[in-house]
Amino acid sequence: GENVEQHPSTLSVQEGDSAVIKCTYSDSASNYFPWYKQELGKRPQLIIDIRSNVGEKKDQRIAVTLNKTAKHFSLHITETQPEDSAVYFCAASANQAGTALIFGKGTTLSVSS
Amino acid sequence: DGGITQSPKYLFRKEGQNVTLSCEQNLNHDAMYWYRQDPGQGLRLIYYSQIVNDFQKGDIAEGYSVSREKKESFPLTVTSAQKNPTAFYLCASSMRATAFYNEQFFGPGTRLTVL
Numbered sequence: 001g002e003n004v005e006q007h008p009s010t011l012s013v014q015e016g017d018s019a020v021i022k023c024t025y026s027d028s029a030s031n032y033f034p035w036y037k038q039e040l041g042k043r044p045q046l047i048i049d050i051r052s053n054v055g056e057k058k059d060q061r062i063a064v065t066l067n068k069t070a071k072h073f074s075l076h077i078t079e080t081q082p083e084d085s086a087v088y089f090c091a092a093s094a095n096q097a098g099t100a101l102i103f104g105k106g107t108t109l110s111v112s113s
Numbered sequence: 114d115g116g117i118t119q120s121p122k123y124l125f126r127k128e129g130q131n132v133t134l135s136c137e138q139n140l141n142h143d144a145m146y147w148y149r150q151d152p153g154q155g156l157r158l159i160y161y162s163q164i165v166n167d168f169q170k171g172d173i174a175e176g177y178s179v180s181r182e183k184k185e186s187f188p189l190t191v192t193s194a195q196k197n198p199t200a201f202y203l204c205a206s207s208m209r210a211t212a213f214y215n216e217q218f219f220g221p222g223t224r225l226t227v228l
Contacts, residue, residue, distance in 0.1 A: 046218075
């Protein structure tokens with residue numbers, strides 16, 4: 001089945017710096033790749049997603065890139081702020097219908113001011 | 114997110130007891146999911162259901178059971194066969210069981226502790 005690897009497990013940056021989190025997946029049939037943000041004690045929330053027919057997607061300070069040939073995708077956060085501090089999870093769809101997501105183990109991002 | 118609820122927020126169970134976690138959604142979503150979250154392990158899929166009266170095992174289904182008798186409800190039973198049940202359990206739902214509508218909305222979670 002699908003396997004998703006996420007790196008790094010922890011990331012510390014200074015306010016204003018950029019942060020990059022990378023994920024690889026194993027199933028070439030995967031076609032949907034969301035990123036979730038989970039603040040301490042709260043539920044995960046979708047921040048951005050990308051489908052296999054595009055290579056990059058941006059939403060203000062966050063962007064996601066996808067390389068289907070290499071089977072990896074990345075989350076880029078620019079001009080980081082303290083409120084970006086959270087755990088970030090990548091995920092990939094486990095089958096053609098894209099119904100069940102397989103998540104990476106998460107990256108704890110700390111932004112210090 | 115306000116349309117998906119889980120209860121209780123905290124649950125304590127003695128070893129050897131079964132316990133059922135509730136998940137309800139009023140979003141008219143077809144698909145529902147159960148995940149287990151442990152520190153450093155991310156979210157691991159237990160079961161998911163694409164439609165009423167149908168459900169599929171995820172990666173860690175052993176020791177768990179589910180039912181989907183109504184579209185709005187997807188309860189999870191943690192049985193005594195689950196060897197290490199202490200964890201944070203998250204329920205989620207998505208609009209359609211197709212690739213195009215796969216954004217999953219999560220409930221607030223239930224923290225289960227086995228005493």
